[in-house]
Amino acid sequence: MQFKDIYGYDDLKKGLIQSVIENRVSHAQLFFGAEGSAKLALALAYAQFVSCQRREADDSCGVCPSCRKYSQLMHPDLHFIYPVATTKEVDKKPKSTDFIAAWRDLILKTHAIFSIQDWYNAAGITENKQAIINTEDAGEVVRTLSYKSYESEYKVLIMYLVEKMNVQSANKLLKVLEEPPSKTLFILLTEDSDQVLGTIISRTQLVKIPRYSDQELKNILINQHNVSSDQADELVVQCEGNIAQALALIDGVGQRKAVGANFIEWLRECYVSGVQRKVGFYPKHVQRASDFAKSGRENQKFFLTVGLNLIRSVMQQHVGNPNLVKLTGDEFVFSEKFKVFVHPANAIAFYDLFQEAIYHLERNANANLLFLDLTFKVEVLLGQQKA
Numbered sequence: 001m002q003f004k005d006i007y008g009y010d011d012l013k014k015g016l017i018q019s020v021i022e023n024r025v026s027h028a029q030l031f032f033g034a035e036g037s038a039k040l041a042l043a044l045a046y047a048q049f050v051s052c053q054r055r056e057a058d059d060s061c062g063v064c065p066s067c068r069k070y071s072q073l074m075h076p077d078l079h080f081i082y083p084v085a086t087t088k089e090v091d092k093k094p095k096s097t098d099f100i101a102a103w104r105d106l107i108l109k110t111h112a113i114f115s116i117q118d119w120y121n122a123a124g125i126t127e128n129k130q131a132i133i134n135t136e137d138a139g140e141v142v143r144t145l146s147y148k149s150y151e152s153e154y155k156v157l158i159m160y161l162v163e164k165m166n167v168q169s170a171n172k173l174l175k176v177l178e179e180p181p182s183k184t185l186f187i188l189l190t191e192d193s194d195q196v197l198g199t200i201i202s203r204t205q206l207v208k209i210p211r212y213s214d215q216e217l218k219n220i221l222i223n224q225h226n227v228s229s230d231q232a233d234e235l236v237v238q239c240e241g242n243i244a245q246a247l248a249l250i251d252g253v254g255q256r257k258a259v260g261a262n263f264i265e266w267l268r269e270c271y272v273s274g275v276q277r278k279v280g281f282y283p284k285h286v287q288r289a290s291d292f293a294k295s296g297r298e299n300q301k302f303f304l305t306v307g308l309n310l311i312r313s314v315m316q317q318h319v320g321n322p323n324l325v326k327l328t329g330d331e332f333v334f335s336e337k338f339k340v341f342v343h344p345a346n347a348i349a350f351y352d353l354f355q356e357a358i359y360h361l362e363r364n365a366n367a368n369l370l371f372l373d374l375t376f377k378v379e380v381l382l383g384q385q386k387a
Contacts, residue, residue, distance in 0.1 A: 001044035001070065001112060003059045007220050008212060009042065016046045016207075017058060025050060025154075026205040028177050028186040030162070032193050033209030036242025041112035042209060043158050043187045044070070047078060050185060051152040066152060073104045076150040081141060082160040083116070083131035087124040095136045099123045115244045116161065116191075117298045130364060131164065138169035145181050154185045162188040163195035170197050177203045211241030221246060240309070257331075263307040264334050267378070271341065274379025285375045293368035300361050300371075308354040310335070314342040315350075346384045353377055 003013045019025055033039035045060070048070040052060035060067050069075035080103060084094040096103070106114060106122040116131075125131050141157060149155045165173065177186065177200065188204060190196055212220065214236045220243060221227040221235055227250060239246040266288060273281035292300060310331065317339040342350065357374050361367060 001041055001048055002062050002067075003042075003045045003049070005111065006038050006041045006045060007224070008216050009038065009209070012042065012207070012209070013045075013058075016042070017049060020046075020050055020055075025185060027180045027184060028188070028204040029207055030188045030190060030193070030196070030201060030204040031207045031209055032190050034211050034242070035115050035191050036113070036239070036244040036246075037209045037211050038113055038243070039189050039209040040107070040114075040158070040160060043189060044107075044112055047156040047158065047185065047187065050154050050156065051075065051077065073107060075152070077152045077155045079141075079144055079155070079157045080160065081133055081137050081157065082119065083133055083164040084123065084137070085125045085129035085131040087126075087129075089124065093136055094134070095140060097140070110244070110247070113244050113247070115242075115248070118244065118248070119160075133159065133162070133165040133169050135166070135168045135172065138165070138172035142172060142176055145176065145184050149183060154183050155181070156185045156187065159186070159188045162190050162200065163192050170200065174199055174203070212243055213241065217241055217243060217246060221250075225250065238306075259303055259306045260310060260331050263303060263310060264331070266375075267307075267338070267382075270375060270378045271382050274376075275341075275383045285372060289368050289372040289375065292371040293366075297361055297367075300367055301358050304354050304358050304361075308351065311342055311347075311350050311354070314338050315347045341382050343386045345386050346381045349381055349384075350378075353381070 003017070006013075031039040031043050048067060049055060049060045051066045051070065053064040053066050054061040060070075062071070066075060070078065073080075080100070081096050082099075082103060084090075084096055084099055086092060086094055090098045102122045102124075103119075106119060110118065120126075120131060123131075145155055145157060147155075159173075162173075174197070180186070186204070188196075188200070193201065193206075217239065218229075218232045218236050221232040222229060225247065227235065231250075235246045235249060238249060269281055269284055269288075272278050273285070292303070295303070313331075314335045317335045353374065357370055360370055
């Protein structure tokens with residue numbers, strides 16, 4: 001992976017390159033970027049530049065023996081750790097090395113921009129398994145990095161989603177960060193820095209990786225993936241800078257529309273039941289909660305994320321910022337009519353409620369009970385008077 005292969009991030013690339021040229025490479029760096037950002041791609045390009053034998057002023061050369069091995073993710077001084085769980089093929093004590101072929105294939109196929117669910121699918125990890133970075137992998141880190149490098153000046157360890165470490169493995173990593181082996185570069189990636197131990201953050205240099213802007217995302221979709229301008233506009237509305245999600249939806253651009261319509265129908269049911277106090281909706285609520293629970297964790301999170309975006313648009317309509325509303329068709333009509341029920345007195349509560357639901361889903365909450373509880377709380381919020 002070379003820097004030129006990654007769209008945008010010009011200032012960030014310059015900073016990373018300059019740190020190598022000026023011999024200011026911090027031994028431990030935390031690349032913080034939301035899902036769908038290019039954090040892994042940038043980490044790989046940075047590692048390749050560090051190891052390149054014929055560095056150019058603004059990129060690795062791409063042709064030296066080191067770069068050729070990096071391009072296939074086969075360099076002996078490049079190591080990966082990522083969340084794993086047992087599968088049909090690996091039924092006990094899984095380690096990252098057990099999944100390395102799937103890991104390499106996914107990176108090469110997606111140019112290192114993918115979601116955690118894409119990784120689970122590639123590795124054969126089912127949704128009822130909680131993938132983590134375990135003590136076996138942490139021990140492997142300690143052993144591997146204690147050896148001398150084979151070819152390059154630096155040994156490089158890229159850890160994908162460091163927040164997925166359990167306590168025991170985090171403590172092992174902490175010891176290595178406190179007393180790092182000579183000429184070792186740790187690049188830790190995270191999508192949720194709040195879940196990373198403060199003691200780990202304090203020993204790393206933070207590199208923030210923003211999501212792409214709407215225009216940048218549109219340019220990528222049109223110029224690199226042959227998406228039409230209209231389809232790109234639709235994907236931009238759906239994905240809000242998440243390039244991984246946009247690429248996943250290219251062949252199913254109507255998915256969010258269907259989810260949005262389902263969310264609007266549910267919200268109307270909450271209104272009729274909670275605000276108009278019409279009876280007979282409890283069985284519908286129970287059935288919806290059951291359907292929600294059966295849809296799978298990522299679909300559940302997607303439903304709530306789409307809903308959160310719709311609520312945000314309704315709020316923008318209420319406060320008189322229609323230029324910030326990126327909805328069309330039925331969703332725009334909905335936002336116009338429903339804006340009276342989402343206002344400054346309850347907007348923050350809506351946001352917190354949906355974010356909390358997503359948080360608990362990621363931690364294996366009972367989806368059936370969670371959605372039923374969410375329904376009743378939304379009914380209350382919709383009936384809340386304006387301040």
